[in-house]
Amino acid sequence: MMDRTLKAFSAILSYPTRELQAAMPEIAGVILSDRRLTTSGRGCLRTLLDHLAEADIYTLQETYVGLFDRSRTLSLNLFEHVHGESRDRGGAMVDLVETYRAAGFDPDTAELPDHLPVLLEFLSMRPEAEAREILGDTGHILTALETRLVRRESLYAPAFAALRQISGQQVDGEAVAELLEEPETDPDDLEALDAVWEETEVTFGPDPNGGCPQVRDMLAKMDKPVAPASRPAAE
Numbered sequence: 221m222m223d224r225t226l227k228a229f230s231a232i233l234s235y236p237t238r239e240l241q242a243a244m245p246e247i248a249g250v251i252l253s254d255r256r257l258t259t260s261g262r263g264c265l266r267t268l269l270d271h272l273a274e275a276d277i278y279t280l281q282e283t284y285v286g287l288f289d290r291s292r293t294l295s296l297n298l299f300e301h302v303h304g305e306s307r308d309r310g311g312a313m314v315d316l317v318e319t320y321r322a323a324g325f326d327p328d329t330a331e332l333p334d335h336l337p338v339l340l341e342f343l344s345m346r347p348e349a350e351a352r353e354i355l356g357d358t359g360h361i362l363t364a365l366e367t368r369l370v371r372r373e374s375l376y377a378p379a380f381a382a383l384r385q386i387s388g389q390q391v392d393g394e395a396v397a398e399l400l401e402e403p404e405t406d407p408d409d410l411e412a413l414d415a416v417w418e419e420t421e422v423t424f425g426p427d428p429n430g431g432c433p434q435v436r437d438m439l440a441k442m443d444k445p446v447a448p449a450s451r452p453a454a455e
Contacts, residue, residue, distance in 0.1 A: 223351060224343045225254045225386065232272060234281035234295065234377060244273035256386050264378035271375050287374060293404045294368055296336040301361045301399055309334075340383075355430035356389030363391050364399035 228250045231240060248269040252262050253412075272280065288296050295301065299309045299316075316333045320326065324340050327333070339358075343351040355362075362380045369377035382389065 223346075224250045224347060225256070226340050226344035226351060228346065229379060229383060230337040232268070233340070233376075234337045236277060236284055237274065237275055241273055241277060244269060248273070251382075254386075257328075257382050258385060259376065261382050261385055268375040268378060271390040287369070287372070287376065291404065293402055294365060296365075297332050297334050298336060298339065298358055298361055301364070302344055352387050352389070355383060355387035358391060359384055359387060359391040360395035362400060363396045366405065367396075367400060 228247045231243065231247055232251075248266075251257070251265060251269065254262075257265070287294050292300065298313050302312070303310070313333055320333060320342055322370050323342070323346070325345065326340050327341065329335075329338060331338050333339075336358075339354075343354060346354075357406070362384050366380035366384075369380065
């Protein structure tokens with residue numbers, strides 16, 4: 221059974237389109253009825269959901285690009301926060317693509333396989349226990365993203381808090397602190413952005429060093445068969 225809430229979060233964290241806006245009533249209904257989220261969490265999300273439904277589409281797109289595409293510390297490409305643009309990221313990416321394909325998932329998108337909305341779409345089709353565990357593995361990244369978005373007073377911040385709630389797992393505080401040590405770059409400072417993004421080219425090939433333990437653990441859990449868990453009763 222598809223986890224419609226994870227599918228909905230995949231949609232609202234993707235680049236805004238008119239199609240997304242047209243679907244927002246249904247998407248909001250799915251998210252706001254999920255009892256895995258606290259009452260206060262759903263209340264915070266309502267503002268974001270209403271904004272995505274009602275705001276000018278060009279304003280939404282400009283905001284999205286400014287946050288997630290032009291700021292490396294807010295990138296939705298998860299391995300970016302683990303490996304940067306190093307060779308290790310390429311090896312992890314190949315493993316992730318193979319994991320997707322082994323599960324019969326072949327995303328029809330130009331985004332990289334570690335893009336959070338792509339991962340959420342994949343997890344929406346996996347057993348709930350497996351999806352929660354993998355979300356838990358990304359908890360430190362989700363928390364760092366939420367913290368940075370709160371600092372910017374972004375309406376997107378509650379979405380990352382909600383994903384952590386769905387995972388139901390504790391977050392590694394030291395890992396979060398380490399991510400937050402990386403200085404943020406003003407997305408309007410083009411020279412600084414060029415300097416930040418000037419890194420080693422990503423190589424999509426085998427990782428001779430075996431990759432990052434966090435990534436290996438996440439991929440191993442994707443490969444491990446998990447019995448379906450019971451869903452909470454509907455309100």
